[in-house]
Every structure is written in C-alpha cells, then in structure tokens.
Amino acid sequence: MSLREIDAYARLPLPVKSAEGVELILDDGRRVLDLYGGHCVNTLGAGDAGLARVLSRQWYELSFATNLIDHAPRREFLAAFEPNLPLAPDGWQVFCTNSGAEANENALKLALAFTRRRKVVYFKGAFHGRTAAAAAVSDTKLPAFPNAPFDAIKIPWSQSEVAHWAIDDSVGAVILEPYQSLAGVTEPTSGFLEKLRERCDQTGALLIFDEVQTGNGRLGTPWAAQHFGVVPDVFTTAKGAGAGLPIGLTVARSKFASGVPGKLFGSTFGGGPLVLAAAAEVARRIAEPGFLDNVRATSAALKRAALRGPVVKVRGAGLLLGLVVNSDTSAAAVRDALLAQGVLVGTSDDPKVLRLSPALTLQPSDAERLAHALETLEVRA
Ligand SMILES: Cc1ncc(COP(=O)(O)O)c(C=O)c1O
Incomplete structure (x- = not known):
C-alpha cells in the first residue's frame, strides 16, 4: 500500500x-x-454505557436528518443545555456545527456582522483552530493563510493596561481562551477578565470566550463564565460537548444573535440527531x-x-x-x-x-x- x-x-x-x-x-x-482523555474530548470516559444506550436508540430511530427538519434530539439538547448556562438577562441562542474551529469562525462572523467593524483583538499564546478566521486569531508558528479575513491585532496575554488601549470602538471582537491550554494552561491574572468585560462594555466590542477546552464541566463548573464570575457575549465549545462525536457550538447572548441575519450560518452535519442526542446526554450528566x-x-x-x-x-x-x-x-x-x-x-x-x-x-x-x-x-x- x-x-x-x-x-x-x-x-x-x-x-x-x-x-x-x-x-x-x-x-x-x-x-x-x-490522563489526556482524547485531548478534553472523552468527557464521560471510554465506552460509557448511558451514552451507548442513547446513541444506539437514536441510530435506529432517526440516524440523520437535514437541518430543514426539526427532530426530538434537538429539543432534548436545548432543554438539557439551557440549565447549565451562565445567567444572562436576555437569554442565549446556539448554533451547531462540527468542530471548535467552525464554532469560532461563526462567533467571529457574528461579532463582526453585529458590530459592523473589522478588527479583532486576540492574545499571544492563543489557539483557536486551523480554519481561516480561527487561524487568524491563533498565535501559531506557521502562518496558515497569506491574509487574514479581518484586521487581527495580537496583544500580550493578561496585561490589562495594554488590553485597555488596544480595545477601542473600532474593535468588533475580543477572543480568548479563559485558560490558555496549548500555551501551557496559563491562567489570567486576577481581575483581568473583569477588566476585559468592562472595556468591551465601554467600547461595544463583543467578548468571546473560546471554551473548546474549558467548557462542559472541565473546570468543575459547567462553563468558565461560572468559574471566573465573568459572562461573555458569545462563547464557543466543541471537544467534550459530544463526548467523542464531532460537534461545535456557538452560543451567543440573544441580543446579539437576533441582531444578525440567520442566513449567515449553515452546516450540513451540524445539529444532526445522533450528535445532538450525544450532546444532550453530556449536558444531562454534567447537571447530575x-x-x-x-x-x-x-x-x-x-x-x-x-x-x-x-x-x-x-x-x-x-x-x-x-x-x-x-x-x-x-x-x-x-x-x-x-x-x-x-x-x-x-x-x-x-x-x-x-x-x-x-x-x-x-x-x-x-x-x-x-x-x-x-x-x-x-x-x-
Ligand atoms: C482552545 C481551542 N479552540 C479551538 C480548537 C479547534 O478545535 P477543532 O480542532 O475541533 O477545530 C482547539 C483544538 O485543539 C482548542 O484547543
């Protein structure tokens, strides 16, 4: 061969x-x-019996359906996912794709469409994925593409003063991992996330948490927002959300999600019944x-x-x-x-x-x- x-x-x-x-x-x-757990994916461990039952039942009942059709796993997922979410007065909306990079692409797309701005602030040491927009805000050694799809501004991690000056009213989004995992699990200095929240509120930039690794119960709370007591405008997750099935989720405060045309988003596989049955089971188990x-x-x-x-x-x-x-x-x-x-x-x-x-x-x-x-x-x- x-x-x-x-x-x-x-x-x-x-x-x-x-x-x-x-x-x-x-x-x-x-x-x-x-102790690596499939890189944060195996939320429930290998061969979990509860998940096996859910997947087997779902496969025979409805293995796949186009997104033009509604189905029970979608409703079950939304019902199971909601109680674990951080508090937001306007509530949240979610869009389902297949990976962390896609979830981040959609978060950035939403933020730039909502604000009608073209600058994104990201951090030294960050990793958000390998697709065009996600790569543009990742601090990797090899440039993924010759050009970024927007103006990407890299600033040092966890330095409030620098962040304050870099985030002005021309910035549409600030994206970060609440703990920078690939960089070596570096935590934000005390008060840094609060300062970012405050600055984004002052300037109208949307604060995006990439919870591809930190989410789904990994920090001992459902989301990093609850661990740090700072609620972002948009957060993304993937990896552990499907416990082994490919999933990406972009979760946005309703006031932002409903402010952009839904037609900006789409996915063939994202939101399929099998994946959402798995994601519903993960969300239920985290809440147990x-x-x-x-x-x-x-x-x-x-x-x-x-x-x-x-x-x-x-x-x-x-x-x-x-x-x-x-x-x-x-x-x-x-x-x-x-x-x-x-x-x-x-x-x-x-x-x-x-x-x-x-x-x-x-x-x-x-x-x-x-x-x-x-x-x-x-x-x-
Ligand atoms: C923090 C973070 N964001 C995004 C991604 C990209 O996720 P995916 O590989 O599912 O596209 C990763 C992958 O390692 C990640 O660790």
Whole structure:
C-alpha cells in the first residue's frame, strides 16, 4: 500500500487496541491510565454505557436528518443545555456545527456582522483552530493563510493596561481562551477578565470566550463564565460537548444573535440527531448531582499527586491542569517516561509544561497511579 496520510501528527508509540473508562488497553493487554482523555474530548470516559444506550436508540430511530427538519434530539439538547448556562438577562441562542474551529469562525462572523467593524483583538499564546478566521486569531508558528479575513491585532496575554488601549470602538471582537491550554494552561491574572468585560462594555466590542477546552464541566463548573464570575457575549465549545462525536457550538447572548441575519450560518452535519442526542446526554450528566463535585475532588487529588518527582508546580483548574517540570528535564522527556510507567499525559507549546485533561469520570483514587509513576520514573535526559 503506498497511500499515506499527510504527516500532521508525531504519533506516540502506543499500540492501543481498545479503551475502558479511563484506561487504554494495549495490544499486549497492558493497561495505560489515560490522563489526556482524547485531548478534553472523552468527557464521560471510554465506552460509557448511558451514552451507548442513547446513541444506539437514536441510530435506529432517526440516524440523520437535514437541518430543514426539526427532530426530538434537538429539543432534548436545548432543554438539557439551557440549565447549565451562565445567567444572562436576555437569554442565549446556539448554533451547531462540527468542530471548535467552525464554532469560532461563526462567533467571529457574528461579532463582526453585529458590530459592523473589522478588527479583532486576540492574545499571544492563543489557539483557536486551523480554519481561516480561527487561524487568524491563533498565535501559531506557521502562518496558515497569506491574509487574514479581518484586521487581527495580537496583544500580550493578561496585561490589562495594554488590553485597555488596544480595545477601542473600532474593535468588533475580543477572543480568548479563559485558560490558555496549548500555551501551557496559563491562567489570567486576577481581575483581568473583569477588566476585559468592562472595556468591551465601554467600547461595544463583543467578548468571546473560546471554551473548546474549558467548557462542559472541565473546570468543575459547567462553563468558565461560572468559574471566573465573568459572562461573555458569545462563547464557543466543541471537544467534550459530544463526548467523542464531532460537534461545535456557538452560543451567543440573544441580543446579539437576533441582531444578525440567520442566513449567515449553515452546516450540513451540524445539529444532526445522533450528535445532538450525544450532546444532550453530556449536558444531562454534567447537571447530575455529584458529577461536578467529582471533578473538583479529583482535581484536588491530582494536584496533590502531581507535585513530586520532576514536577515543581501545578496550575490550572478542575481537570485542565498544567504540570511544570524542573529545569533539568523537559516535558516531552517526562511524558515519555510516564508512558513507560503506564500513564498517558499530554505536552504543550511550553517545553516545560505537561497537560492533564482526563475524562471527567476519573476518580480521586486514580491520582495515586500518577503519584506512584512520578516517584518511580526514570527520565532520559
Ligand atoms: C482552545 C481551542 N479552540 C479551538 C480548537 C479547534 O478545535 P477543532 O480542532 O475541533 O477545530 C482547539 C483544538 O485543539 C482548542 O484547543
């Protein structure tokens, strides 16, 4: 066979045959604790029985339907999604697509159409996806396209003074990840998000939170808005919202969503019955008593477990954690050594920071396996 995939990913030496809950099962039967969770996707862990029942029933009942037809999973999704939303006096409206990048494209499109402006402010270290508009506001090493579709203005992360001057009444949108994940789970300095909110209110720019990673219960609250106590005008999510099925959601305050023509938006697959049945199940599970308590308890246990061996600092919230390694080693070397001990973690753009983004069903007791692996690992220089 001569056909190859484009060489986009450096694949790990991990012959995975199957997965169960928070474990990957290798060809030779070994079990690896998955603290990467499919990069924030596996909200409910692998092979969740409740989700399997929902998907199987939905597949036989109505596997797909054009967006010209309404269907029960859409109503169930909206009903399940609403109670978890941050409070907004005018309520919210949502548009369904297939990925985080698409969700961000639509958020930016909405903001620029509503404000009739052509400038977007974004932050150093940001990642919002690989399509044209999302890439234009991502701080990646390789430029994705020769031109941005709007004027994109990059400013330093978490510096209120600079943000104040950069955001004026010619700016249509300010987009940010409440925790910058790929940059190494860097948190905003205290009061920064409040200052952005205030400045956007003064200038009329729309504040967009990219909750592709921080959303769907990951921080121990349904959304980052509740974690930080700052409500954006628009937020986006994807990854964990479908627990393994491709989804992108653009969620906008009604006063903005109803101020632009609906015809700006469209998607063939987005909002299909199977995906929305999955998203409804995820939203219901997040709202179940004890679900987010477990996220917070497991987060505390992981933070305690991680602070040993080569790890000198832990940052982040809930089950989105950044582990800073000491100056003698690199995150990649520690990741490889942990893998040899049966624990999968992620790296980040910061060569000193590992990332944990496990299933939200991980239990506090699972943290002991990380502690043991960090204590006994042999890191190659
Ligand atoms: C914060 C953030 N936004 C957007 C995206 C893009 O999502 P997708 O790969 O689903 O297009 C990602 C993907 O890693 C992300 O981490």
